[in-house]
Amino acid sequence: MRVAGTWAGRCLLVAIVIATGPALGVARAQPVLPAVPNLPALPSIPTLPDVQRWIDAVIPPPPIVPPATPMAAAAGISPDLARLQQAVMPADIDDALFDQWPAGLSGYAPGAVIQTRDVTATAAPLLLAPVRQVLQLKFRTTDAHGASSFGTATLAIPAAAWPGPGERPVLVNNLPIDALGRACTPGYTLAHGLNTSSSLTDFIPPTTQLAAARGYAVLIPDHEGPRMAYAEPYVAGHVVLDSIRAVRNALPAEFGDSRVAMHGYSGGAIATRGAVALIGSYAPELATVIVGAALGGVPADYRILAGSMNGNLATGVFMAAAFGIGRERPEILARMNNLARWAALSPLKDTCGSAFGLAGAMMLPIDVAANTPDPLHSALADDIFSVTRMDGMKSGVPLYVYNGAQEFWIPAQGARNYYAQQCALGANAVYRNVLGEHLIAAVLGYPEAASWVDQRLQGIPARSEC
DSSP states (O other): OOOOSHHHHHHHHHHHHHHTGGGGTOOSOOOOOOOOSOOOOOOSSOOHHHHHHHHHHHSOOOOOOOOSSOOOOOTTOOHHHHHHHHHTSOOOOSOHHHHOOOTTGGGSOTTOEEEEEEOHHHHHHHHOSOEEEEEEEEEEEEOTTSOEEEEEEEEEEESSOOOSSSSOOEEEEEOOOOOSSGGGSHHHHHHHOSOTTOOGGGTSSOHHHHHHHTTOEEEEEOTTTTTTOTTOHHHHHHHHHHHHHHHHHHOHHHHTTOOEEEEEETHHHHHHHHHHHHHHHHOGGGTTTEEEEEEESOOOOHHHHHHHSTTSTTHHHHHHHHHHHHHHSTTTGGGBOHHHHHHHHSGGGGOOGGGGHHHHHHTOOGGGGBSSSSGGGSHHHHHHHHHHHTTTOOOSSOEEEEEETTOSSSOHHHHHHHHHHHHHTTOOEEEEEESSSHHHHHHHSHHHHHHHHHHHHTTOOOOOOO
């Protein structure tokens, strides 16, 4: 049997990958895509709408089975969409700190500590810096729509006493988690040790180690939240800010008056950008606590990324980000066709960033996963692009923004526009063009960014270049 057209062949290959997900190393059983005996023909030169109709004709809808312990669904959506939103949530990883939603969560204030545990024995060998304690915190936070949620973060406290004046400063290291499964978080690795889901970017560049060697405590938020809402800036911003509140609440004698600074690159820049934008409206008491934030390789405008990352080797990352945002904004899930729904319910929903390259290798545009023509130019896309850009939200703290001048996946235009917007809003900001694309710029831009953060933690005021 011959499958008509290149698009159809690629789509069928994706279906095979979805059906064989467990063979790729995911242990949990998932529905198996049924065989389809007769494939309808496509035109010899199919258009994307032709391919979309062909997919839904060939691939039946998957069974929607909500998890045994469902999360709260978004308000105002249909029962069918609510079931789908529940079913695409990340699978449990057999660790109650990350899996279990606390009872009576709405009764806690944002940043209130729900649980703590000591993970020094497991985390200390990975940090490669002498630490007195590594503490994991579970705390109340807020999702993208203002509802109660929870977050987790890891605090590493150096072994040596702080030699400087005042209380020990805290560096918030917003790592580029860029993943869909809970086992992909830095918190899981620090609690359970290196595993197949651990990311190299948890340790390179060695921000945590360098900061600890300087005597700073290091706070590492799992900023995608319990729904693993990759690329959703409101969720990430809330988690970051509430993780700072949680440290101050848990250890007020040691960190109640500490200076705090943030750094994040790429996916970590999403969390940093979300946090600084939300300080004024969500955590105004932290405006005098957080002394600065550095963010590089900045995914500031997803409309720009829709042009630079869709339908090429980066398309897997772009699709994963759209799906991650859809976990919090289920109107995106409603636009998935049957192929995308099988993927969303398969082991792919728990993959880490390293697995996104497979979809990129096939260079399928996100249109192939949609049930409407030209989804990136729809009214829904306009709404998502607008809300995630966080227009008009001034950073509550000084900013250091940097981006690769030759960046092609995350073009510098987005970072430059963000810097110009923040200057226009009256923020204290600096911008640096860095030689290279995403990976080279991460290396070449890091030393000056780290130095800028260090100066803020040392109490040196930031000078704006707006």
